[in-house]
Amino acid sequence: AQSVSQHNHHVILSEAASLELGCNYSYGGTVNLFWYVQYPGQHLQLLLKYFSGDPLVKGIKGFEAEFIKSKFSFNLRKPSVQWSDTAEYFCAVNRRTGFQKLVFGTGTRLLVSP
Amino acid sequence: GAGVSQSPRYKVAKRGQDVALRCDPISGHVSLFWYQQALGQGPEFLTYFQNEAQLDKSGLPSDRFFAERPEGSVSTLKIQRTQQEDSAVYLCASSLDGGVSQPQHFGDGTRLSIL
Numbered sequence: 716a717q718s719v720s721q722h723n724h725h726v727i728l729s730e731a732a733s734l735e736l737g738c739n740y741s742y743g744g745t746v747n748l749f750w751y752v753q754y755p756g757q758h759l760q761l762l763l764k765y766f767s768g769d770p771l772v773k774g775i776k777g778f779e780a781e782f783i784k785s786k787f788s789f790n791l792r793k794p795s796v797q798w799s800d801t802a803e804y805f806c807a808v809n810r811r812t813g814f815q816k817l818v819f820g821t822g823t824r825l826l827v828s829p
Numbered sequence: 830g831a832g833v834s835q836s837p838r839y840k841v842a843k844r845g846q847d848v849a850l851r852c853d854p855i856s857g858h859v860s861l862f863w864y865q866q867a868l869g870q871g872p873e874f875l876t877y878f879q880n881e882a883q884l885d886k887s888g889l890p891s892d893r894f895f896a897e898r899p900e901g902s903v904s905t906l907k908i909q910r911t912q913q914e915d916s917a918v919y920l921c922a923s924s925l926d927g928g929v930s931q932p933q934h935f936g937d938g939t940r941l942s943i944l
Contacts, residue, residue: 757937
């Protein structure tokens with residue numbers, strides 16, 4: 716069965732600090748990878764996705780993620796965070812074939828202090 | 830623009846009562862998903878519809894959970910004889926078609942509390 720691990724449950728950073736959130740997945744086949752973000756009081760929104768091609772993908776608001784197949788990882792990065800990045804971040808995976816059922820990690824709460 | 834709409838936003842019920850949660854997907858979206866998000870956890874898949882057909886219900890935790898989408902648009906998730914462990918946020922998501930490249934659009938969820 717697929718599973719997703721997010722090792723950092725809570726992260727606290729100051730504005731302008733760099734961010735890296737870890738995500739590892741377990742699945743024997745080919746997968747699509749996603750990062751979703753949930754800002755306080757809002758619904759889950761897609762931040763970025765990887766299907767194929769360049770393993771370094773860029774998303775909205777200056778976020779990027781790198782797919783490293785050998786490590787089964789899809790870590791999220793941002794060089795300089797802002798207070799408005801305070802949110803919960805979820806890594807998710809689905810199978811490349813079949814329908815789109817997403818398997819989520821447990822999420823990482825990011826607090827950016829001004 | 831119109832996104833996925835869920836109602837009610839909050840629902841409090843006594844243990845043993847039946848509840849019904851509604852999801853209005855984005856117009857024209859073929860695929861509809863229900864997820865359950867317990868406190869401190871990520872969303873977990875419950876069931877999937879393509880139009881009116883329920884193609885996967887493997888995530889429903891018990892036979893007390895039932896979902897339908899009779900006309901291929903609005904969907905209802907029903908929980909019978911609620912238990913305290915049913916307390917969670919129930920999320921609905923829709924996507925344009927069944928293709929894996931289509932992103933899922935999530936609603937705000939229904940926060941269910943069972944007393």
